[in-house]
Amino acid sequence: EVQLAESGGGLVQPGGSLRLSCAASGFTFSTCWLHWVRQAPGKGLIWVSGINNDGTTTIYEDSLKGRITISRDNAKNTLYLQMNSLRAEDTAVYYCVRDINSFDVWGQGTMVTVST
């Protein structure tokens, strides 16, 4: 069964950092693009970042550039999102998403809360 499992979310103070992880199983991890998509409470989906199959190409939502870094470890079948200088508006569920002809598999999400 194809699965994505996010972890690393939690409560962090404004200005703090978090690293999210996404463990993949059930498919050949090294052959596809992966993305992070977030959803603030009661709001819609926002694409955050994407990375190609071997990690040589990364793309970011414009307003988040400079504060986030996406990476992957194909040996560990794991995707990462490093987030720095966190703000209240970064509070959201963060989903890890596989992209084989569209966003075809989603993890259950991990909640990030930025608050004092």
Next chain:
Amino acid sequence: QAGLTQPPSVSKDLRQTATLTCIGNNNNVGDQGAAWLQQHQGHRPKLLSSRDNNRPSGISERFSASRSGSTASLTITGLQPEDEADYYCSAWDSSLSAWVFGGGTKLTVL
């Protein structure tokens, strides 16, 4: 982030047909099409139709996607109570070099 335009809400009667729209431009929907996702309250999104209008395995034939110019549409026939959900479109925007989503449409089945 510039996004795609979807009506915030649509209401239809049980067993009727609903058509949801997603308006983009020549740099996104008009270029490579749009995918459609369904999200029930409290659950993760699920892909209903890929950018080339194909349904993933296990998705009902009641869901069909199409595109005319820069407008993508998702048609749901024979509406069922379980179709009540939020529906999102997404597309690659070549001018932004970024993926964009619509704001979502909340479908109510009366």
